[in-house]
Amino acid sequence: MELFDVYPLYDVAPVSAQGIEVKDDHGKTYLDFYGGHAVISIGHSHPHYVNRIKSQLEKIAFYSNSVQNPLQQELVGLLGKLSGCDDYNLFLCNSGAEANENALKLASFHTGKSKVISFSNGFHGRTSAAVATTDNPAINAPINKQQQVTFLPLNDFDAFEKAIQSDNYCAVILEAIQGVGGLDEPTTDFYQFIAKKCKENGVVLIADEVQSGFGRSGAFFAFQHHGIEPDIISIAKGMGNGFPVGGILIHESIKASYGLLGTTFGGNHLACVATLAVLEVLEQENLIENAKILEDHFKQGAAKIPQVKKIKGRGLMLGLEFDFEVADLRKRLIHNQHFFTGGSKNKELLRILPALNISKDHIDQFFEALNKELS
Ligand SMILES: Cc1ncc(COP(=O)(O)O)c(C=O)c1O
Secondary structure: OOOOOOOOOOOOOEEEEEEOEEEEOOOOEEEEOOHHHHOOOOOEOOHHHHHHHHHHHHHOOOOOOOOOOHHHHHHHHHHHHHHOOOOEEEEEEOOHHHHHHHHHHHHHHHHOOOEEEEEOOOOOOOOHHHHHOOOOHHHOOHHHHHOOEEEEOOOOHHHHHHHHOOOOEEEEEEOOOOOOOOOOOOOHHHHHHHHHHHHHHOOEEEEEOOOOOOOOOOOOOHHHHHOOOOOEEEEOHHHOOOOOOEEEEEEOOOOOOOOOOOOOOOOOHHHHHHHHHHHHHHHHOOHHHHHHHHHHHHHHHHHOOOOOOEEEEEOOEEEEEOOOOOHHHHHHHHHOOOEEOEOOOOOOEEEEOOOOOOOHHHHHHHHHHHHHHHO
């Protein structure tokens, strides 16, 4: 048997990691400015995270959602407190796509409608409804094209108003900061307009915080920079710091009923302790504050590099735009300088998604390395 060959791979094999450092099978150390695609939030193998998971593993790793799981209650309490979203309820699943799948399904149940508004360059995952709301025809199979999705440009008030008034929509799905699309974000005015129009038209507003959530943008959720209240918030990635876990926060105005949603693995004991450990470290180490402080430090450093044409993003969800494609630069940063970085649909954008506990010194080292490769 061979692996189904769907990923173009860099020739590097990480075998251990600690904090922001990743070691390969030849003992070479890399600095992780990619966070395994915005997943590593509190640093690789954080001791509190490792202890929490290890000790849970020795007690019980899994039981189904047919019995009480006090860890889920503990998680709901801490997540509500730290996110400021304690008027939402939590449904747990296993990945970002699955979170959006459940969000869209719930919106459809709630409204009795089926069409969705999504935005140009949006990315929401690769499963049925989630991929249909993703602006990339190449990853939509014929079976996915059965979903009815209208793609609109960000910040086009007229187009949005015209569409939403047609009365067929169950949901609007939006990333507060686009990840895979290349770090564009709507204006606060546009976000507030969307929220208002969704309310007026009985359409469910879904904030996809799979990548931007859990402090990455310098607020617990990126939509919080815009002062709005979505009906559903989808979460994953940084939530588990590498443990596969996802979920949706559902505003209490949307009611649950038995059997409405369900999953085998979602909310299992290990996923709960992984997420609890992430939340505990975010709080104890002030990592959301750190993301804000380091955003400024990063942007100041980036502004000194003449080849950088635009600096995008917030917190530690950042991008540097050049006037050339960055694929080769990313390769050289890995192999010559030992830095992992990210790419995006915008081929001229280098994405920076490190753990939220990196230091100013790490950022300075990154700019030194980048300068070497650009000169
Ligand atoms: C904003 C956003 N939503 C959803 C997803 C899908 O998440 P997953 O790959 O865990 O299914 C991603 C993944 O990159 C994402 O960035």
